[in-house]
Amino acid sequence: MSTGTVRRTDLRYRIGLNLRAVVGRSYPRIIGANREPSWIFFEGLLPLLGIAAYVFIYQSFGARALEAAAGDPAAQAAIKANTNALVASVVLGGTMVAFWLNVLWSMASQLYWEKEIGNLQLYMMAPMNRMALLGGMAVGGMFMTSVRAVSTLVAGIVVFGVVFQVADPLMLLAVFFVALTALYGLGMMFASLYLLWGREAWNLSALMEEPIFFSSGFYFPVGGLFRVPGWGPVVAILGSFVPATFGLDALRQLTLSRTAFGGQLWIFDVKTELYILVFMAVLFLILARYSLRYLELLAKREGKLTSRHQ
């Protein structure tokens, strides 16, 4: 074996190469995006308004319920507590919306986008593992999105006066990061599949916005779906294939306490949901690896994966 071949098969070299690929691909999202600061306004601040609308809906319901319960202090206190918990649910959902949109538009659709603008062939020729490339996209995407997520949380606390009660911060962090890993794993898997589906992929991403916001309970506790007779549980079960469903349910339990909403709107306890999320994270990452391999095989066999506008 030549010195070059030995070097390329050396584990340390390969790890270093892939780590450099992760850094290289996340760089434009972290640094490059900051060279165009308008994105902070467009991607960070403007979307807060949509979330504010959902907050005002609950506040409007709450105001009308308070009017109806005038003269009954116990009922009024319960209405105020429930309204705060629902507003907090929207704020948490709003942070997760940011990550879900990033997964759809900057992970799942990204390889297709790279094909359209002519970068995909460079990626396919480069010596790094394709998972490192997607990992870099995910790291960069998480950073970009965290600006919007944090601004949503801050707006929730400062502007809408949401009160969170975090009893177990370590569990909260664990659930959050495992949920994100599972979400981005799903995005990595979609990235390869979207490439195969071509132009339909863009529409598929668009189709996975409102229907997923609905079935995964981004703006209401998903347990509410189980209380709707007939179609409700079916939609909730379908929605739970998206990791955000269990992630949000667990995060809400951890920040609002299990007794919020009378304890009647949760799916499982936090530990069970964490285990499910860990399983999903592993499963989606493995599936992403297999779909990427299949993609590479197709690229070599058919030679048309880099053809644009198909």
Place this chain on the structure above:
Amino acid sequence: MNTFWRTFKVAAWLGWEMDSNWTEPWLFIVYSVVKPVAGAFILVLMYTVFAIIGNRQDPAAFSYMFVGNSFFIFVGSVLFGTFQVIQSDREWYQTIRYVYMAPISYYVYIVGRAVSKIGVAAFAVAITLVFGVYFLGVQVHLTIAAVPLFLAATALGLAVLLAIGICLGGVSFLTARHTHGLAEGIPGIFYVFCGVLFPLSVLPDWGVAVGRAIPLTYWFDLTRRLLSPTLGVETTLSGYSDLAILALLLVSSVAFFGLSLLIFKTGEYFARKAGKIDMTTSY
């Protein structure tokens, strides 16, 4: 004039083809309906959850919200259909330099491209309303006498929306690939301040003032008055008659048309000066 009409017709046809020819017609219809209906169902579940934990039904508030949300489909579609033309031609298809150099009005071309989205949105609005009335008990009672006023209000509301979309298009000449932030954020302003889902009285005083300065607030109010006259929800706009609101919409659509021309031409001028007409920002 003839060139304008030809540009409009061809752009409308192109927009329709780009929107719909990626799949079979039946799948396109399903796709066009699923998104708005799912959006409406988010509100249904928000209402349901509040009713479950509070043991209190409020059908008037629900109907108010549902009708407003149904017509909001126009806002998202028309705005997105307008301002995304520049960004998709520039960043995605990279054809803007050819279209821009052609001897046509680029302004008219954008309006034409948006028309197919208005058609699809009208279909989605109708489906959402029919679904709400027959399956969710939404209170809609449009009388025959109110139909002309309703059609006139809808036409003027759409004209204002198109003009706002072109204003955003003018701005997006100069910005990076922010289609999704714009698509979410600008409609978000109207979602919050125009009394779409809740009466303006829920907002703080400054929010009420902002809402009253946006013509779409009056459009939503008039539409709801004509479609659901029996709701009895106080919107803070009861002092205005139907015809006064219509007149206000007419004046607004003319004013926004002028503003859209100004912003579009200004954005175009600075983009040309900075060499940004065909830039790509593909991070």
